[in-house]
Amino acid sequence: MNTAAREGAVRHLYVHLPFCASRCGYCAFVVEVGGRDRRDAYLGALLAESGTQSAVLGSLDTVYFGGGTPTLMRPHRIAALLDAVRPSLAAGAEVSIEANPETVDREHLEALVAAGVTRVSIGAQTFQPELLATLDRAATPDQVRAAVSCAREAGFASVSIDLLFGVPGQTTEGLADDIAQAIALRVDHISWYELELKPGAALTRRGAVLPDDDWAADAYETIVASLEGAGYRWYETANFARPGHECRHSLAYWGAADYLGIGVGAVSTIDGERRRNAPGVDRYIAAEGTPERALEHLDTDTQRRERWMLALRLDEPLDLAWSGPPDHPDALERLVDLGLIERVGAQISLSRHGRFVQNAVLSQLMEYA
């Protein structure tokens, strides 16, 4: 393998900050509740890992601080991390951070902007107090609105909010109100996910019941239509942006680009190899920058299938020359006939209906086995 030639090619960095004040009802991520006394030690380990990995980094186009609750790390710690990679940061790099509304104020957000963070993604989830309680979210709808306006005033280039639909107990009226409030905030970017009940999440253990498929389909269609009507571009399955505010870091994932992930449980994909850092904050700290990693080799077929899986999430066409052929070319013809796929030369895109049933289309085209 010619790794030497590839060195210095990775342009996207993900930094995992696992600390949370409490665990949300739908969460099954690698998070660490509390851990106030270990944040400096964790920061040290992150700096050590970024040091050991610095050779793979090229000119960084995007950095993303995800969590956990990244805003539980004080801004000076974020600044220290950014300082460590600053020599690699390209001009105009996108630097994103996830924020919980109740953890930030004007001063905090200004300090992040000063440190070089350009984009903030605020976890709103819903504006309905009873649903926030179901989700075990700490923030009130007022705090969400306050965080958005503080972020604007602090000078972020892009402000995004995260929302959920399909929350147990969610009503059609409640959803309509969420849509109206989200639009009224006039943010640059909205991520709107359907709630999944993951094994291990508290909601799952409590036996929560999701709304039925038809309700969820109605909700999804309504969200897409409403946000498009408000001037957002439905540029990815669950993401909407005002023109120019698409998340470049995420686009890198969906474009199957290489990325480096550092921190506990973080995943990297570099040169056909995917590796996942072991879970466990204490072990991560003890490893001093060389955590244990689970490796997964991605052969060329797997890479090709992933390109299809990722790129069909986008509203822009996939180029067959880039993606490679589908496993079942005959299915492609059939899907075109059914109006699920549109094809112009080597450019393949999902029709509007096709985007809603992306998995079904993929399973016709590809042999994920």
Place this chain on the structure above:
Amino acid sequence: MIGVKQNLIRNFCIIAHIDHGKSTLADRILQLTGAVSDREMRAQILDSMDIERERGITIKAQAVRVFYTAKDGETYQLNLIDTPGHVDFSYEVSRSLAACEGALLVVDASQGIEAQTLANVYLAIEGDLEVIPVLNKIDLPAADPELHGRAVAELIGGDPEDVLRISAKTGMGIQEVLESVVARVPAPTGNADGPPRALIFDSVYDQYQGVVAFVRVMDGEFREGDKLLAMQTGLTVEMSTIGVMTPTMVRTGRLAAGETGYIVTGLKAVGDLRVGDTLTIANNRASEALPGYREVKPMVFCGLFPVDADDYPAMREALEKLTLNDASLQWEPETSQALGFGFRCGFLGLLHMDIVRERLEREYDLDLLATTPNVEYEVTTTAKTELKVRSPADLPAANHIETVREPYVRCTVLVPQDGVGAVMGLCQDRRGVFVTMEPIENRLQIVYDMPLAEIVMDFYDQLKSRTKGYASLDYELVGYRESPLVKLDILLAGDAVDALSMIVHKDLAYPRGKALVERLQKTIPRQMIEVPIQAAVGGKILARETVKAIRKDVLAKCYGGDISRKRKLLEKQKEGKKRMKQFGSVEVPQEAFLSVLTLGTTGDGNKR
């Protein structure tokens, strides 16, 4: 103790409904008699068992020989002959009965007589067997020996006093059973010196020994080395060994008139030694074969297709192997536009079909799709040619048919009084023609003539569900009758799916078609586009349902840490599709085929 005079031999079998205690009683008989001849038999059993263990032979004893010293001081050779328990195998049952002079009729003292028992009792009486009535499980609190004892006695024309009362479970009354066998079952009366004749009442294939025939010697004597002749098939057969089951195989070197035992041949398929055939010795041949031989014909047919087309050769091999041991299984290659390459298979009945399918799936690890079972129709075309049609696809267009005839069965149902309405309603719905109704103990025996095609469509399940499990069923073929039959087609997205076609009575085409498309609509999952499901006869649409389109099928979040997990989710989804068949743009799961397979409710206007 091998050679015994005929007057000290008793050949008998046990007639009982499932769960009425046949095998428990058989075990008790072996136990009781085994203790008597413990020492002298042990050596023989061990000898033969070593060889058997070495060669892994595990042949189920179809006839067990035991010795019993009766109160009269004589030691009798008792041959207990096994009988298959299900309605599909009534011919085999009749041949097992023909090997006996007597039968123990075992009836559960709390449940009474069931329809299949009744059928077998009639067979035994017809065959002049001495029937010894036995009420089992009299230790149960629910036992009603007075009521059921009277009924059993009445059935066989005996005295209620003579009905034995036992509990095979506790061992109570077993000795009395054996004493009755000795006292009441007639000894064999064959001509011990005449030309040898033996009735084959079962045959099995063993991979180490070849075909093993279980026989009852009627006349003369067979010795190892004799060259055999099967009189019906005309096949000459080399015998390798001859012996008896005790219940392990014990080689005796000879079998004399009146005795029951096994003959090992070098043959490769049980079809060569058919149940009911007569064995004789080639250079001392009998002039006449024993009566009652019949060629067994399959009555129920269905197409079996491998889900994975690559399994076709493996499936052929599996069928070849099964046929070695199952002469009544027939099969021939079949091609279906919808299901690809497979086989049209013929079975004795529904149970036989289930057994074969299960063995193919379990023992040979095949995933199968089965088409709606059907019967064999006789068609006279307008050009006056005669056709036999086993597959709906082979039915000529309606304008080329002059007449169609279908097999009818006489169907006997035993049911408590309060179930009579339900049973008669079901029989009427299934085109039954009422024959008789009469009381049998505290129940009614209802007899209908009915198209076999109606029985193969989950009639039995319906019967059970409508009578809360209290009805019991037996049926026998009574011949072919003319019927106005049409081919009902099912169209998915406008295209007929041959595997879903069926032949139905024209008056039932609408209700059946309607029920069928409704059921398909429920079992076919949402598709990527809306799919119409239609039922049609000769191009005329009778009923229609629509499978809705999927509206949302996406993976929510998919970022750097999620990619592998999401890919695996898609792989899992693909796994679920393996049992789906693709028809154009429509994916049909196996359950959809099964839902049609169990279509009985169809048009009965009364869904479960």
